[in-house]
Amino acid sequence: MDPALAQIGKYRIERELGRGAMGVVYLAFDPVVERRVAIKTIRVDDSSAAGLADFLRREAKSVGRFEHPNIVTLHDAGDTGELFYIVMQLIDGQTLYEKMTQQRWFKLAEVVDIFQQVLAGLGYAHQRGVIHRDIKPANIMITSEGVVKLTDFGLAKFIGSGATASGSIVGTPSYMSPEQILGQTLDPRSDLFSVGCTLYEVITGEKAFPGQSATTVMYKILHENPSPPTSLFHGIDPALEKVVLKTLAKDPDAGFQNSKDLATALAGCLTKSAMATAGNEEQTISLPVEPQPAVVSRSETGASAVAPPRKKLSGRSMAVIASALLVVILISVFLAVERAISQRQSVALPAKKTVESPPERHPEAPVSRPKVPARADTPVEAQSRSAAPAQTKARPVLPSPAPAVKSDVKRPAAGQPAASPQQVITEPEDFHSLVMRGDMSFQQNHYATALATYQKAYQMKPGDSSVRRKLAVVLTMLGRPEEAQKYR
Template sequence: MDKLGHYRIEATLGQGAMGVVYRATDERLERTVALKVLSLSLSSEERAEYAARLQQEAKSAARLNHPNIITVYDCGDIDDHAFLAIEFVDGKTLQSLLASGVKISPAKLVKLAGQLFGALAYAHEHDVVHRDIKPANLMLTPDGRLKITDFGIAQLPTSDLTRVGTVVGSPRYMAPEQVEGKKLDGRADIFAAGIVLYEILTGKRPFDGEHVATIAYRILHETPEDIRSINPDVPEWLAELVMRCLEKDPANRFQTAREARSALREQASTAAVVGGNGSGNGKPAEANGGEAAPKASKPVVEESTGGKRNLLPWLGLGGVVLVIALGVGLMGRKPAKPATTVVEAPAAAPAIEPEVLPPPGASGSLPAQAAMPMQQNVAADAPPPPSKMPIDPNENARPKADSEQDKAAAKKAKTKGKTAQEAAPAAEPPKPLEHHEPPPPPPKKEPEKKAPVEKQDDRSLLERLAGCTADGQCPKSKLPPKRDR
């Protein structure tokens, strides 16, 4: 076939039991399309049934406008050839990539799963159930975008053309309720998506067999092998999410594809904060269904129009160095000592100097004979008071020359008083005391009471015995007569 209506056929892209897919050019709009045409080998009844389903599916898919869903351009029947013109995707199917041995990392899988769940959520919210999610119906573009194809013969949207009891789809990717011919909803597509993710992570299908009956039995009754036992590099949270999609009971799966995408986002974000991103390579996962998740910003040096490089990395490096310097300075700083209050001790009372009388015979001083009683105030080791000394009966016979001895004794007492004054230890200067609390105030000194001054007889004992008056006049002594021997 070279041409169908205004579509010029250029190459064959694929062929199945129910039809052929061509790459063609729309001559009216001058754009490349993928043209799906029903096989002429079908019986008239089969052709009529699948033509009605193809047209119904085309109407449903035409309502879907999502970046991860193939776009439907046209449908019709030309010369008994039912056809469907859809968007041409320059890429490869996931099935061809897996068959060629391409390994998809868990981080890349998280991105693809986010796009897949996002596209299914959009379709389910518009009452479209794909019913045939499998690697052959998932296209990958060179820029990494996923496209869901084949909203066509093998799968039908929710409509009156889908009858309960009819089994439609690929056996290895069917949900348990789909195998049993029950009424389906979006949870059947979630189960099929779980099978695809399981196959990418482990390299094997969870339910496989040589016969359709064997595959159907395993889907209904057997639990797939643990993902991490096959591929230990898969994060635990990702393995648990895929296994939840493969629950036998639809009530135990994610109830909507949007819920599955939200759980994928949340788990990927938590894993990225805790340990890289939990997806195996430390890169942030994009799990937002076609919308690129915000990636961690990296310092990039770009060439500007003037040829200068961006200074942002250098500014960041300078900030790091500044923070490190401040930290080292704070670590080397000694802790401040607690402030102490220095309280000076109260000044010592001034030392009482001994009273020193002028020398005998000086102006305003006592006579030499009256200087003896003052010695008991000058030195502590002065002789006892004269009143307690024994009286010599021959003392009256001493000559007046003894007054010269009195003067010498008074002078000696004066000198001894000065020596005692100089030998007295000087008061030590007050030392500062450290107290955290002020000391109690010093006790108040009571004024000293002066004893009443009594008039005393200033005459010395010698003067009184000699009969001297108070003004210092003494009678002349008489020499005793010489005795003849």
């Protein structure tokens, strides 16, 4: 915290709450209303932070007119000449990201409750023409009472306002929708894709599209499907998995069309799970037990608590138990007789001594030598080859030498050096091979090579939509958004 910063406007600064790319957040006190608030600030006198200040002003405009229990409340905003700030509701709780680090697994009812509140807040914003564009666990707050609050509308955009003017990609890569990566005009369904990425991470503990770099993550979002949640954790409800995978559909028309539809589908998962649980309880069979007399215990207060005696077994249950015991006795007798017979036979017939002859050795087989342990710095592949044990005792018969084949290659004249044979390897130039080579270059961040390869493939099939998307992405990554627009 800046020691010189003791007050912003009428608000007295108490301490710093955190720092990030969007500025500094302080805990402050409002002396007029007598309440603690959170103040998010960004310096406007720094030319490098001018763009970030615009994000903060956008958040003030988009959230300032919201009044919803699942969206953080914005109390005030102002400009001191050096700082632009917004005053927000101080939330006593933690982010969903923090909760995920502390709580490894979530119950289905808890997951449905959290995301129904998220969707309620999003639906409210969408109805008022605002897209969040940065839904992720760090921007979802959960109060100590379990109330969910959407925060950080700094990247929010009004519906129908078009794509980003500069053609740049805005958002957090792991939670961005395909149309967001491509810089296309967004609608509320983009936020639902981000909700799906967050939901996937909550129920599996893994990101839907993992990757070591932003480009790898964005490539997977555009071209690869996520692993089914049940393949990562078998305890996930199948109905919930179906909802998650539909939310992560590449085509917006194939996913959920609004927040209400997704919330209804999540509620349906909870209903199906409750019905299945009830059905399992009805089908549960309790094993019969011996009747016990009533047990009398005395509590700490001195009052006695009498446990009722257990129910007596019915005649049918007794018959089942008797039959089971009889089967066990018969099996035991049979095994004892078999054991006695086998022992008698082993005494009567002594085992014959057998002399093992040494295995035949092929005349050309090399003499076996003791194994030498692999060195620590030996490549894994080399170690695996040297350490592979022989599967058969006998050495396989060596193939007979192949007959000599007459060669048409002319021998060099005396005194002339022999020409070294060279093999010219030409890479395939068919459409699918070019696309595959372009994908490999893109994943290795070789964007220029990927662009040239995609362009060759596009010349073969100008109408292929997947190649058009790839060209748009790689041109965007190369900082050429104007050219990328031609392929969108």
